[in-house]
Amino acid sequence: MTDIKELKIVEAPDGHAGAGFFATSYSAVIGLARKNSLWPLPFATSCCGIEFMATMGSHYDISRFGSERPSFSPRQADLLMVMGTIAKKMAPIVKQVYTQMAEPRWVMAVGACASSGGIFDTYSVLQGIDRVVPVDVYVPGCPPRPEQIIEGLMQIQELAGKESYRRRNSEEYQLLMDSYNIK
Amino acid sequence: MSDIIKSQSNILSSNNVTIVEEADNELMTLNLGPTHPATHGIFQNILKLDGEKIVSTEMTIGYIHRAFEKIAERRPFYQITPLTDRMNYCSSPINNMGWWMTVEKLLEIKVPQRAQYLRVIVMELARISDHLICNSILGVDSGAFTGFLYLFQEREKIYEIYEEICGARLTTNMGRMGGMERDFSEVAIAKLRKWLDEFPKVMKEFEKLFTRNRIFMDRVIGVGGISGERALNYGFTGPNLRAAGVDYDVRVMEPYSSYQDFEFEIPIGTTGDTYDRFIVRNEEIWQSLRIIEQALAKLPTAEGSYFANIPDYYLPPKKEVYRSMEALIYHFKIIMGEIDAPVGEVYHSVEGGNGELGFYLLSDGGRTPYRLHFRRPCFIYYQAYPEMIKGVTLSDAIVILSSLNVIAGELDS
Amino acid sequence: MIVVSKDIILEELQGKYGEAILEVSEPYNLLTLIITKDKIKNVLEHMFEHKQWQLNFLTDLTAIHFPDLIDNEFCVVYHLHSLVNNFRIRLKVFIPLSNPEIDSATSIWEAANWMERETYDFFGIIFKGHPNLVKILNVDEQDYFPMRREYPLEDQTRRDKDDAMFGR
Numbered sequence: 001m002t003d004i005k006e007l008k009i010v011e012a013p014d015g016h017a018g019a020g021f022f023a024t025s026y027s028a029v030i031g032l033a034r035k036n037s038l039w040p041l042p043f044a045t046s047c048c049g050i051e052f053m054a055t056m057g058s059h060y061d062i063s064r065f066g067s068e069r070p071s072f073s074p075r076q077a078d079l080l081m082v083m084g085t086i087a088k089k090m091a092p093i094v095k096q097v098y099t100q101m102a103e104p105r106w107v108m109a110v111g112a113c114a115s116s117g118g119i120f121d122t123y124s125v126l127q128g129i130d131r132v133v134p135v136d137v138y139v140p141g142c143p144p145r146p147e148q149i150i151e152g153l154m155q156i157q158e159l160a161g162k163e164s165y166r167r168r169n170s171e172e173y174q175l176l177m178d179s180y181n182i183k
Numbered sequence: 184m185s186d187i188i189k190s191q192s193n194i195l196s197s198n199n200v201t202i203v204e205e206a207d208n209e210l211m212t213l214n215l216g217p218t219h220p221a222t223h224g225i226f227q228n229i230l231k232l233d234g235e236k237i238v239s240t241e242m243t244i245g246y247i248h249r250a251f252e253k254i255a256e257r258r259p260f261y262q263i264t265p266l267t268d269r270m271n272y273c274s275s276p277i278n279n280m281g282w283w284m285t286v287e288k289l290l291e292i293k294v295p296q297r298a299q300y301l302r303v304i305v306m307e308l309a310r311i312s313d314h315l316i317c318n319s320i321l322g323v324d325s326g327a328f329t330g331f332l333y334l335f336q337e338r339e340k341i342y343e344i345y346e347e348i349c350g351a352r353l354t355t356n357m358g359r360m361g362g363m364e365r366d367f368s369e370v371a372i373a374k375l376r377k378w379l380d381e382f383p384k385v386m387k388e389f390e391k392l393f394t395r396n397r398i399f400m401d402r403v404i405g406v407g408g409i410s411g412e413r414a415l416n417y418g419f420t421g422p423n424l425r426a427a428g429v430d431y432d433v434r435v436m437e438p439y440s441s442y443q444d445f446e447f448e449i450p451i452g453t454t455g456d457t458y459d460r461f462i463v464r465n466e467e468i469w470q471s472l473r474i475i476e477q478a479l480a481k482l483p484t485a486e487g488s489y490f491a492n493i494p495d496y497y498l499p500p501k502k503e504v505y506r507s508m509e510a511l512i513y514h515f516k517i518i519m520g521e522i523d524a525p526v527g528e529v530y531h532s533v534e535g536g537n538g539e540l541g542f543y544l545l546s547d548g549g550r551t552p553y554r555l556h557f558r559r560p561c562f563i564y565y566q567a568y569p570e571m572i573k574g575v576t577l578s579d580a581i582v583i584l585s586s587l588n589v590i591a592g593e594l595d596s
Numbered sequence: 597m598i599v600v601s602k603d604i605i606l607e608e609l610q611g612k613y614g615e616a617i618l619e620v621s622e623p624y625n626l627l628t629l630i631i632t633k634d635k636i637k638n639v640l641e642h643m644f645e646h647k648q649w650q651l652n653f654l655t656d657l658t659a660i661h662f663p664d665l666i667d668n669e670f671c672v673v674y675h676l677h678s679l680v681n682n683f684r685i686r687l688k689v690f691i692p693l694s695n696p697e698i699d700s701a702t703s704i705w706e707a708a709n710w711m712e713r714e715t716y717d718f719f720g721i722i723f724k725g726h727p728n729l730v731k732i733l734n735v736d737e738q739d740y741f742p743m744r745r746e747y748p749l750e751d752q753t754r755r756d757k758d759d760a761m762f763g764r
Contacts, residue, residue: 045247046272046592047353050316051353053316053335054335054352057335057336057338058335058336072219072220087246088735089735090225090246093216093217093218097218117757121750121751122249122250122253122749123250124249124250124733124735124751125751145352244732244733245731245734248733250749253742253749256749257749413706415652417705417706417707418706418707527623528624528628530626541655541675543658543673554661558656562714566706566710
C-alpha cells in the first residue's frame, strides 16, 4: 500500500469547544482568517518584480500561502509588496496607493532598493520606502531569492495572525500614521 | 453613434423621459497610470479616447530613473557590471558581456576562443530568457495565463544554469575583462544538456497553444503595425525592427565574440504588427537554441582558456595570490582599483534582447570612465508608441505595449 | 565596390563644408569628425539624404561636459550608421556653456526626439526647433541639470547614510 503523507492544514486556535460551539477570542479567529488569505498588491517596479513573477510561478508557488489572487487594485488588497527601486518621482504614487488601501493593510519592502535605496545612492532614488509609508517587513537581497520573499510573506503572516484586534484604532498607530502625514 | 442616441431619445422623450444628449467631440481622458497590471514596468500614458478609439497619448517616463550614467562616472570598471545587470534585467548576461566587450575594445584585449564560446552560450540563454518573458506576458495580457506558467518553469531551469555558472539567478554580474571568471563546471554542462533536451517540447507546446489559436490571432493580427521605413526613422532595432521587415542584427552585421563561427538565421516579418513580433521572437528562440547547440559541440575543440592572459586586468587565481609576490601585487592593484585605462573613446554595441544595446565609453586615463552612455533600445523605440496606437481600442493598446517588450529598467537608465 | 569609406566621405564633405570640419580622427576604427555648430544640421541632412552612403540611421545622440575647456564645455555626439553599407560615423559638435544651443535633428529623424530631451534634461543643452523640450527622466521640480560635473551624485539631504562609513 502506498504511504499517504499527512496533509498539514491550518490548526484551529486555542479555545473551548463543546457540543455545537467553539469559543475563542476574536483576535485569534480573525488573525487566523487574515493571515491565511493575504491578497498581495504586487507593486513591481524593477528586477525584484521579475523575482516576484518567479515566486508567483508554479515552482515557488505563492498561492499556497493564501496569496492566490494578486490584486492590482488597492481597494481589494491586503498586502502592499513594493518590489524594486522607488525613485523620487514614484514616491507620491506609492503613498497614494498606500492611502487607498483599506485597513488592515501591511507593507513589505522587497529588495535592497525598497528597503534602503540599495546600490543606488543617487539624487533620484528614494532611499527606502519607509521615508513615505510605514513598513512592516523588510526583505533584503538584490534581488532576494523567491524563498526569501516567501519567508517575508510568512513573517507578515505571523504579524497578521498575532495582531491585536484594536491595534488599528490605538493612539500609537495614529501617531505612526501622523508621522507619515497619512490620514 | 450620436444618430442612434438621437433616435432613441426621440422614442423615449415621447414617453416623457428626457435624455441628456452626448456632446460631440468630447474626448475622454484615461490614465493608464504608472501602476497598472498590464504595463510591466512603470511608465504612464495619459490617453485621450474618442469613444473606444484612442486619439492621442501623452507619455511620461522616468519613474525609475536611477542615474546609471552618473553612477558610472564614479565606479572603476569592475563595479559597473552590476549597473549594467539592472538595465535590461530580463537578460542581464547580454548587458554584462556587452560592457566587457566595450572595455576590451578600449584596452585592445584579445579574448581567447573558448571564452568567446562560453560567452555566446550565456548570451543566447539570456536572449531566450528575455523572449520567453515577453511572449508569455503577451499571452497573459490577452487573457491566457497558462503559457506564462509553463514558460516560467523553463526559466527556472535557465536560472539554475546561471547559478551553476556564476552564482546568481537574475542579476548575474558575469564575466571579467578578458573572459569569464570561471569555466563551466561539469554540473553546469550537464544541466545545460538536460535543458536542451527538454526545452523544445515545452516550446512546441507553447506554440501549439498560441500560434494558430483563433482567439489569439484575432486579437493580435493587424494590430499595431509599423512599416520598415518608419521603424528605421524611429530608431527601432531588434525583434521589433525585424518584424517590420528589416533584417538588421548586430550579430550578423558586425560579428563579435565569434558569432561568425555559428550558423543561424534571422527571422523577419512583413507588416510589423503584434503577431509578427510574437512569431519573430518565437523563431529567434529556436535560432538561439541552434546556436547554443553548436557552441556546446565546438567547446571541446576551442582554442585557449576561459580567460585572456592579462595579469594587469584579470584577477589572478587565489592559489597564486597566496604564493607568489607578483600575483599578490596584481590582486591588490586590481581590487583597489589602481589600474588605469588608456585615454580614448569607443562605441561598441551588442544585440540585446530588445535590439542594439550600445555603450559609448570615453576614458580620460583614470580609474573610472569620464563618460559612459548607454544606448538603450527600449528608450528609443518606445517613442513610436503614440503612432502605433492611433485609432485602436484600449485593449489593443495594451497588447501592443506588451509585444514591444518595454522594460522599465532599460527605459529609464 | 566600396561606396563609402573615410576617404570618400572626407573628399565630399571637405569639398562642400571645408571650414566646418575642425578635426578628423579615427579612434578604434570609427571615423570621428568634429563639426562646427552652424553647419551640423546641413551635414546631418547631407548624410541622411545621400543616395550612395545611406547614413540614415541615427544610433545615438548624447553629450559630454568638459568643464575645463572654456568656451567648449559641451560636446554633443551623434552616432550614425549606414545599415546598407555597414559603416558607422561619429560627429561631435562643441558648444559653449554661455550659449548652449544647437539645432535639433528631429526634423530628420523621429528617434532624435527623446534623445534630445534626455540630453537637455541631463545637461541643459537647448535644441532649437524641438517640438517639446521638457524634462523626461528627472522630476519636474528639479531645477538643475544633474549630469554636469559640478553636481554630486548623492542626494545631499538624505539622513540615513553616514558619509564617513561610506568612504566619502
